Amino acid sequence: MNISLTGRHVELTEPIKAYMNTSINTLSKYNMDIISVNLIASSQTKKGKPLSVVEFVINLAHKNSIVIKQSDQDLYAAIDLAAERAQKAMRRIHDKENTHHKDGINEAKNEAFKSVDLHEADEAMEDEIIPVELTLYKPREVEDVLNDLKDSNKMFEIFLDNENKTRVLYKRSDGRFGLY
Template identity: 45%
Template sequence: MNTTITSKHFELTDSIKDYIYKLSDSLEKYSLDIISNRVVISYQDKKGKEKKKRIFEIDLTINVAKSNTIVISQKDKDLYAACDLAFSRMHKILRRYHDKINNKHATPSEEIISADILRDEALSLKEDEIVPMDLDLHKPLDIDEALERLKSSSQQFFVFNDKDLKMRVIYKRIDGKYGLY
């Protein structure tokens, strides 16, 4: 991983550089193909009502192969605290991306294969059968009839044609009442 550290408005010491290199090396534990890492540290004096405030801003940019560039900005009074916060946020993002790629919550392949075998066996035993049904969707319904059908079923909504042959939808609302479109 190529790490570049730059500073604006102040000079970097070796201890700060070593600290940032140590933090950026810790990002490699996620086994992602990190191409480059750029850290820009800027320093500002902000004048307030009572006294001057020193603020350090860390801009952390990481390029990961086959992914978007990740950019994090962090401000703090203490330079080391700003570095820690920025890198902890980056760890969180990279951990989520690593988990997404590796899909830790997927079902094991043996379960998928056994489920496919059981489904194929069930389909081979079943014969194709056509069951005739009487469709009454084309018949116009009264709103009261549609409401009774919805109440008697476990569905959330019911689509029907009313007496004026307009398509209507009656649905169950969260508050227990019924709505009509």
């Protein structure tokens, strides 16, 4: 990565250069192919007040350049704000690259069919069916079902009685219960 530090109407002292280099080095954590970083610090006067302006130009391989311009009354604050905005831009590009992989539906189907043999799957499904008796279908007394229905908010209950007949106990609109 090539680093270029430039001062326009500003003298770049060693502490300022070191601070600029550390802010540039924070950009390397996104593992992007940075070709060069140009940092230009300048001084302007706006409405009678002196301002420090910092401009980052980051050239990335196979991507557009990132240009960030930030101004503040303090040079160090302007460097911090510009570095933060540069990190945010780099993070966006990094996240977009790493999370937006778009595989076509045909590629996904082909991958799925490679790992599954349809003939074996069909034979495996026809092998054996094991009937299971559920506890819901065990014979119950009408009184037990009536007590359960009173305690719940249900309108009806379907059950098997002691003679293995399917029965329905339901709440009527007059508050009483009916039994089929």
